Amino acid sequence: MQVGMTGLGRMGNGMVQRLMRKGHECVVYDSDGEAVTALRQAGATGAASLEDCVSRLTRPRILWMMLPAAAVDRELAALLPLLDAGDVVIDGGNSHYHDDIRRSAQLQAHGIHYVDVGTSGGIFGLERGYCLMIGGDNRTVQSLDPIFSALAPGADRVPVTPGRTRHGRTAEQGYLHCGPPGAGHFVKMVHNGIEYGLMAAYAEGLNILRNADIGKRQSEADAETTPLRDPQHYQYAFELPEIVEVWRRGSVIGSWLLDLTAAALENDPLLTQYAGRVSDSGEGRWTIVAAIDEAVPAPVLSAALYERFSSRGDADFADQVLSAMRHAFGGHPEKLAARADV
């Protein structure tokens, strides 16, 4: 099939390459001309503008947007006058599902079909395939099946789930029509919420292992510092790269994230190249808001999100309030100790 792709960053670029490998024809556009050139050399049809991109597509057109969430509405506004009834617009980025519901209804008024696709796989997707969570109307989603099938990993990368009887469902290939508009991004949102939780679980555990030598370090005894009661219990100097490596085999906590962590620790055992300011790209936040709307407790996913906020200094004022209170009632001056003596 023929697909137009706008947004040729890490994800868009990989998806175009994978689509072409599977025999699909891609017309590509990005405001960054070099990104277009690179894919043209790889066999795609390059477009000089959004108009150009649309004009090179055969009707009914299929236009896949792979853009930062904040740029989608602007792009859609630019696209709308260029499209015709029957065309399909796919948002494969990380949009909020509320926006999908709104946009789908707006485009439907013009006879244009809107499909939201939550895409997981990151920079490894080109080789591993992309996990696709899809929202939209049945007929449109079905019409795009060859594209989803090409992007998805396929059935052979992972063993069949024992006991599974519903063979033939596309979930086994790595793509799934999850429901009406917004359903794809809703499921992707929760997917990322879970991702934050998983990442934080490993990160906290590794931090505990890393500090298992705290009994060896010197510690002060004053009213502001809690003495370690049993320093002899914290005399371990663990080799984190080896521990993560051993967990990859046979343990209950094996996962792809753990595989990646092993590689990262292999290359940089102390992770000194990272300062630890952790970004979040929205889905983790929206997951919590959904949990709250549904009255579903999500303490783990929330804690994971807040860890990221804190890593960027956003708890600072709260901490100043705590220091001010301690100073007020206990006369405790703030202890500006270096980390070593905590």
Add this chain to the structure above:
Amino acid sequence: MQVGMTGLGRMGNGMVQRLMRKGHECVVYDSDGEAVTALRQAGATGAASLEDCVSRLTRPRILWMMLPAAAVDRELAALLPLLDAGDVVIDGGNSHYHDDIRRSAQLQAHGIHYVDVGTSGGIFGLERGYCLMIGGDNRTVQSLDPIFSALAPGADRVPVTPGRTRHGRTAEQGYLHCGPPGAGHFVKMVHNGIEYGLMAAYAEGLNILRNADIGKRQSEADAETTPLRDPQHYQYAFELPEIVEVWRRGSVIGSWLLDLTAAALENDPLLTQYAGRVSDSGEGRWTIVAAIDEAVPAPVLSAALYERFSSRGDADFADQVLSAMRHAFGGHPEKLAARADV
């Protein structure tokens, strides 16, 4: 090699079978005679008592205990008079690493070597191999290498970590000498702490997906109930088994736990056979205590643990206090609503 195994529950039984498959000789004992008989029929030497078990082992003896943590000290006390200097006792269960440190010193006074092995893999270990985290002195641990190697999964089940240069380390086979006495159970403890966090991340996410239809359900409007502001955002009826299945392929959150969840949901999509009273077997608790001793924040791992406590009713009195306070200041009678109308 010859190994004595006491404690033939789910784990001990599987380990004996795996050891025998790899050519090791096993002398087995359990207070449950049927467990002994079953393994005798599979080729093990059955023992009628602990004494009998020890007497059938060649010196220096290797005795592997696979017991509930609470039973280990009693067993060790019974073993001590039966053992000789140079013998090795292995605790492969879920002991607290504090106990390992203590026991190791006690046995050392008798010339007996103590090795602690954190074992992960569950009932699948027989086929997949067991991930082994080992603590003890170098020489003893090294002398047991054929046993560890037989129990571990081996290198071929998981791809090599990209960039890895330290080939030949046993972590690549799925077992690792982590450090001095207690190090094995320390690492296993944190492993389980992480496991609780991972499990809770998935569980919370699935709960959010499951309640994504809350906008369809009837809701009251009174001062005690928060109305859902945008019911149209919660109209999704997701098929959880398919969603978990699709996540197994190409997504960032793929893991062995997710594979197991897919199988569980395949067999029982609403999980009605489970009431949701979740046990914890100690390591998750000890992980948090270690984090606190080290002053390492562990909000995600703690939240996962507390979810289990709450699932067993242990928050009830705190909740009664909250209801009493609300009643006191707001005159809010407690709302004994059925779940449907929350």
Add this chain to the structure above:
Amino acid sequence: MQVGMTGLGRMGNGMVQRLMRKGHECVVYDSDGEAVTALRQAGATGAASLEDCVSRLTRPRILWMMLPAAAVDRELAALLPLLDAGDVVIDGGNSHYHDDIRRSAQLQAHGIHYVDVGTSGGIFGLERGYCLMIGGDNRTVQSLDPIFSALAPGADRVPVTPGRTRHGRTAEQGYLHCGPPGAGHFVKMVHNGIEYGLMAAYAEGLNILRNADIGKRQSEADAETTPLRDPQHYQYAFELPEIVEVWRRGSVIGSWLLDLTAAALENDPLLTQYAGRVSDSGEGRWTIVAAIDEAVPAPVLSAALYERFSSRGDADFADQVLSAMRHAFGGHPEKLAARADV
């Protein structure tokens, strides 16, 4: 001044009484005729309908709504045709501040002034006075000063803050113009978020005290149950009413909530009249959403909210997922133990 009050529940009733005590004239309406009758007997002018209520007010009218948040928009729609430019509508309930921003703009188009007032004090407000957090335009808020002043506690109930120089500000009387429309309910929202956190802190602490006798209770030793390592450390049978009472005097954690808790425990030391299903009325949720929008970590306030969700059974499916996972990897059947043997 003359004030119309609609919504004569616990809060509205108390506020009318307090206003009348301070010499204000109240016209009151509620769909529950008995509530109207009761206040008419106390000196208010009763209205038979909303129209009647409005018609009895002198222009520019002041109409105070004290309604469940979910009922405000309906009431405003009914009021709008009855009001004239220059009239003032006050929402003193627990509206979401987003709604204030929207309503204020809508009413402004008709020349009607909208003021949002977050009101704290509960059923004690009649005697203690109400803490008022106010949003709206300067001139309108200022014009209502006599009403706010009458409802507020006044300066003499609490000592002056040491070092305070900005005397004359109304905060010292217990009411404050916090900012433009929505500011009152925003501050009230965060106030309630904090309230949830404070309540949960006490509740958790009391639960820990209550279970300090756990070492005396019988406990099983099996692989599914964590044995208590040091039962001798948990032999205390604390008298909670006395402990809360002693904390009321001289301690750092003295508060009005603690005073109320003392009274509740005095009357019912085991709080057996409460099942522990804790409602939440919205502000706690909205506080977390605001925190997330602002990227401010709010782990304590979130945990307090989730405790309430869990108390109503909303974690159940997540817990079932956990049990299913444990069963899958460890063969752990779910332990349906009675609380006593946990």
Add this chain to the structure above:
Amino acid sequence: MQVGMTGLGRMGNGMVQRLMRKGHECVVYDSDGEAVTALRQAGATGAASLEDCVSRLTRPRILWMMLPAAAVDRELAALLPLLDAGDVVIDGGNSHYHDDIRRSAQLQAHGIHYVDVGTSGGIFGLERGYCLMIGGDNRTVQSLDPIFSALAPGADRVPVTPGRTRHGRTAEQGYLHCGPPGAGHFVKMVHNGIEYGLMAAYAEGLNILRNADIGKRQSEADAETTPLRDPQHYQYAFELPEIVEVWRRGSVIGSWLLDLTAAALENDPLLTQYAGRVSDSGEGRWTIVAAIDEAVPAPVLSAALYERFSSRGDADFADQVLSAMRHAFGGHPEKLAARADV
């Protein structure tokens, strides 16, 4: 009565002064000679050494230690040879209750009575009185009643709890015999755990208020930054000192900690004198450990503790792990953005 006091820091000094005001005789010692001199000038008997201090006390001696927890065992070892059967040693500091249980048994073997007193009140205790939570045997505690009564606030500072019938209990005076050895510090431990939770609730809430102007600040739109969906909802520039002031009157969240916060914000509205590195002095940690031993969920108290750890940089390695993971799967370079553009 006559009391010996060793440890004349902020707390010990105030307690001596309060005891003397109530007519008790104090013999005081501190390794810091100036602290002794200051109290001698105020009327106390100064001692030149611990021996000197003990020798100036009439038998049966009453010796109150007001020391950092880490210094108590050393002091007790020095005291033991100086004391006689029948003497009483009081630990009024922040000892771990496990230590009380151990010490009490040790001293009992010498006929010496050990009493643990958790003391709250901080630097305000001199004027307000100290809230005393007491553990020990009945007879000894009773014999010290005049001292406890002198230190405690007395009944008149706080209104009687409505419905209270058990008049005459000392809790109404602000001191309470909570139970056997360790009970005093157990209750104080939980008291401080609650204190951390209360403080964090206020701190988080104030942080949310402070950032309510985030919609006014510039924000980037890229794949690493979540755009604020509704900047118009975050346009508030709140005056925190006034808001805290208004909450002191009539609101549900009034408390002594809030009073102190008002004073702190009055003097330094942006709290710029505090960097926000928040110490913890042990009880908060021990509270969580007790909760875990008891299987009592304590998510709020834990989150409050972890906030303190994080404020001191103890989450840094975990955050580096998160950044490394994000880099690995998404190719996300770490965003070293200044706070302004988060």
